[in-house]
Amino acid sequence: MKACLIVGTRPQIIKSQPIINEFKKRRIKLFVIHTGQHYDYKMSKSFFDELEIPNPDYNLGISKGSSGKQLGEIISKLELHLKKINPDVVIVPGDTRSALGGALAANSLGIPIAHIESGARSYDPKMEEETNRRLIDHMSSYLFAPTPNCLKNLKSESVLGKISLSGDTMYDVFLQYKKILKLTNKKENFILMTIHRRENILNKKKISGIISTAKKLSQHGHDVVFPIHPHTKKQIKSYGLSLTGIKVINPLKYSEILKMISNSSLLITDSGGLQKEAFWLNTRCVTIRENTEWIETLKSKNNQLLTKITPNDYKKIEKILGKKFSSYKTKLFGNGNASKKIVSILFKQF
Structure with a gap:
């Protein structure tokens, strides 16, 4: 073969x-x-x-x-x-x-x-x-x-x-690195955010709303850490948008992103893969998309879709942070x- x-x-x-x-x-x-x-x-x-x-x-x-x-x-x-x-x-x-x-x-x-x-x-x-x-x-x-x-x-x-x-197979490698990294799942007071999909970053109104929501969360005591994708960075710069108030960092390695998801109180993302990793790590997730291919992550309520960006979305996210959800137990993956x-x-x- x-x-x-x-x-x-x-x-x-x-x-x-x-x-x-x-x-x-x-x-x-x-x-x-x-x-x-x-x-x-x-x-x-x-x-x-x-x-x-x-x-x-x-x-x-x-x-x-x-x-x-x-x-x-x-x-x-x-x-x-x-x-x-x-x-x-x-x-x-x-x-x-x-x-x-x-x-x-x-x-x-x-x-x-x-x-x-x-x-x-x-x-x-x-x-x-x-x-x-x-x-x-x-x-x-x-x-x-x-x-x-x-x-x-x-x-x-x-x-x-x-x-x-x-x-x-992504779950295979996740289990391998969860053991290597000895992830404890101890939550800290910060929110991890990743945005890269075209429907979000090529729409000035959408990306402006996402950034505005992140800034408001930061102002209300939730540090927002944003590992920025090169194309996302380019688009935000082209729109003349400021990221002041958000902790912008370079893209992370696989082990680094797993640690960040494990320790964060919430993940805000439009990534399919990170939705799953948050689900496996019992980390709350808000997915900025109209839908998801991973409906399994929605059932335990730890992943919730945010289909439209409005000025009061930070309040919705704060409510999510205060709610309990069912831990991931069944081996769906x-x-x-x-x-x-x-x-x-x-x-x-x-």
Whole structure:
């Protein structure tokens, strides 16, 4: 068996770590291709270093630009590399532009696709990620659902590939680092905030409202720590918005973000992955989106959606801080062995 794994962003690198390790343990050849979608060191290479993942075999170094330009460049460059490697299967984790480009390139060459984190649905067609994951799922020969709800979604859509309930590989690596870091879950009086989605940062009114809410929370005694994404920083600067009153820091390593989520009294985010990590760490979460693909996190009430930004949102958030919620107990995301299941299934096929 010879496989090829496509990554390009922070979440993809994290959820791929246990897959890469499992291939290494079994001495099965795995080529790793990094598209270069996250070109900033803090957003990409530092995760390879910290998670002790070998450097990618190839880095496409795609150019900055529009989503269409990037996608086209990913596909054309990947086709050249995949022809040389000639893998039995191409593995694409998640729902990024890199994942879609990897699936389209493999499909054009007739190479079977294995989709990690298959079946997640927000039912929001405006989200690029929603379109990406639906297209990938319907191209894939092997679909690995991280939760029972994702499995249900795939069955309802009558996808053509083989569906397996694998568990979440991101949960695999989370459990590993929770133990390494000895996370105590002792809450401190600060709020962690991360914002990077286009629907938030490319809308001046929305990002202004989010910043205003963060400032009001800070004024009411809740320190707001904001690890700022490079593109978010660029947009905020272009709008001439001030971040005075908010503690702005550089992007964090994986271990650092886990510690911050574990110790924070609240996470404000628009990230899918961080919603899950807050859920696993029993940290309250406010998700600034109209919907979420991880409905499992909503049931215990520790994750709540904030669909519109209004001047009084800081009051809503303060109420959330004062409420109790049910701790995460059930193993909705597997038992930490998702990567073993996935590699075992693929190994039997090839």
